[in-house]
Amino acid sequence: MTYNDDGDEPEDARGETEETIKKRPPGLPKNEKLVWDVLAQSDDPMKAYEILDCLKEKGVRAPMTIYRALDGLERKGHIHKLEGLNAFVLCNHEGPHMVQTFLVCERCPKVRELEVRSVEADIEAAVDVSNFQMNTARLEIKGLCHLCAGAE
Amino acid sequence: MTYNDDGDEPEDARGETEETIKKRPPGLPKNEKLVWDVLAQSDDPMKAYEILDCLKEKGVRAPMTIYRALDGLERKGHIHKLEGLNAFVLCNHEGPHMVQTFLVCERCPKVRELEVRSVEADIEAAVDVSNFQMNTARLEIKGLCHLCAGAE
DNA sequence: CCCTGGAGGTTATGATATAACAACGATATA
DNA sequence: TATATCGTTGTTATATCATAACCTCCAGGG
Numbered sequence: 001m002t003y004n005d006d007g008d009e010p011e012d013a014r015g016e017t018e019e020t021i022k023k024r025p026p027g028l029p030k031n032e033k034l035v036w037d038v039l040a041q042s043d044d045p046m047k048a049y050e051i052l053d054c055l056k057e058k059g060v061r062a063p064m065t066i067y068r069a070l071d072g073l074e075r076k077g078h079i080h081k082l083e084g085l086n087a088f089v090l091c092n093h094e095g096p097h098m099v100q101t102f103l104v105c106e107r108c109p110k111v112r113e114l115e116v117r118s119v120e121a122d123i124e125a126a127v128d129v130s131n132f133q134m135n136t137a138r139l140e141i142k143g144l145c146h147l148c149a150g151a152e
Numbered sequence: 153m154t155y156n157d158d159g160d161e162p163e164d165a166r167g168e169t170e171e172t173i174k175k176r177p178p179g180l181p182k183n184e185k186l187v188w189d190v191l192a193q194s195d196d197p198m199k200a201y202e203i204l205d206c207l208k209e210k211g212v213r214a215p216m217t218i219y220r221a222l223d224g225l226e227r228k229g230h231i232h233k234l235e236g237l238n239a240f241v242l243c244n245h246e247g248p249h250m251v252q253t254f255l256v257c258e259r260c261p262k263v264r265e266l267e268v269r270s271v272e273a274d275i276e277a278a279v280d281v282s283n284f285q286m287n288t289a290r291l292e293i294k295g296l297c298h299l300c301a302g303a304e
Numbered sequence: 305c306c307c308t309g310g311a312g313g314t315t316a317t318g319a320t321a322t323a324a325c326a327a328c329g330a331t332a333t334a
Numbered sequence: 335t336a337t338a339t340c341g342t343t344g345t346t347a348t349a350t351c352a353t354a355a356c357c358t359c360c361a362g363g364g
Contacts, residue, residue, distance in 0.1 A: 029311060048351070062314065067352065072311095083235035084290070086351065103284045116278040119271060126268040127293060132255045135295040138236070141279060143287035181342060200320070214345065219321065224342095238320065 022090060025078055034058060035069040036090070039079060044109040045087035082111065084140045089113065099123060099137045105145035112145075174242060177230055186210060187221040188242070191231060196261040197239035234263060236292045241265065251275055251289045257297035264297075 022040050024033065038054045039046060046054075052066045060066070070088055073079040079088050080100050091100075092113045101114040119139070127134045143149075174192050176185065190206045191198060198206075204218045212218070222240055225231040231240050232252050243252075244265045253266040271291065279286045295301075 103282060106287065114278065114282065116274065118274045119278060122268065122270045122274055123293065126266060126271060130255060130266065131298045133296040133301040134293055135258065137291060137293040139289060139291045141286055141289040144285040146283045149285040
């Protein structure tokens with residue numbers, strides 16, 4: 001058995017992943033696949049220890065395992081960390097991008113990732129003026145989501 | 153002695169604050185003044201436990217004390233938290249503002265706060281379209297500062 | 305065959321942050 | 335004065351988040 005025994009689908013035999021819509025990127029090591037699948041089944045961002053809880057049943061015991069997988073996934077651009085929540089979400093679009101924009105509800109756990117071209121352009125311009133060499137940027141917008149705002 | 157014995161200047165008797173340029177807002181409780189003064193003397197963002205170390209000599213013993221003061225200062229808009237660094241900086245401009253923008257160097261501890269009107273406008277527009285009720289936003293831009301970029 | 309490097313397992317610990325409760329001082333007001 | 339209340343502070347304990355260090359396994363290349 002190798003560390004990269006890629007099935008195209010999760011090896012899970014119990015049908016837990018039937019609602020997964022997103023397609024898991026190929027070539028991930030075992031633990032990164034496990035973590036990716038957990039995140040894919042969650043509508044909301046998840047904390048490292050929550051992911052760990054979900055994977056206890058699969059034999060994962062140590063936080064280290066989760067953090068290593070998260071680190072790998074993040075370096076490959078498959079997930080983002082929401083620093084304000086200490087939580088992680090799948091990236092929801094193709095290709096690399098410099099500015100990640102999130103709408104974070106303060107009343108419910110919902111987070112949406114946006115892609116806002118005009119913001120990206122403005123940022124690049126402003127940063128340029130400041131003589132700063134941008135690598136990545138993360139914009140976390142806090143407030144009330146659609147539903148929570150409606151409910152006052 | 154009251155909890156709000158405002159002197160206009162830090163009560164520090166040893167001249168440690170001689171380089172302070174910023175003007176501490178009036179009416180702060182004792183611990184918030186202490187923490188504000190520490191941040192004012194630092195060019196760079198500081199972590200809670202670093203602030204605590206600086207205030208050991210003034211008799212502050214517990215992390216709680218620092219976190220409470222930071223919380224008060226943040227709610228009043230006098231400081232910001234850089235979530236990506238778990239660190240805190242003085243706010244560098246007047247009046248309330250919805251979007252905080254930071255240039256965070258990945259090679260040295262330098263962080264600059266910007267005010268970028270065009271970005272703010274774009275964000276508000278984009279958020280509006282998304283049917284989201286924005287409260288605040290924080291943009292953390294990572295890369296190489298001026299000096300570090302020059303040094304390759 | 306042996307070496308190497310990526311991936312993984314495990315234990316321990318470090319770093320960050322909050323809960324809970326007690327005590328104090330200022331202010332208001334009866 | 336009495337006493338109620340509120341914000342601030344002090345203190346202890348604990349929760350939460352993250353990494354260091356060390357060892358093993360195994361696939362692939364000389």
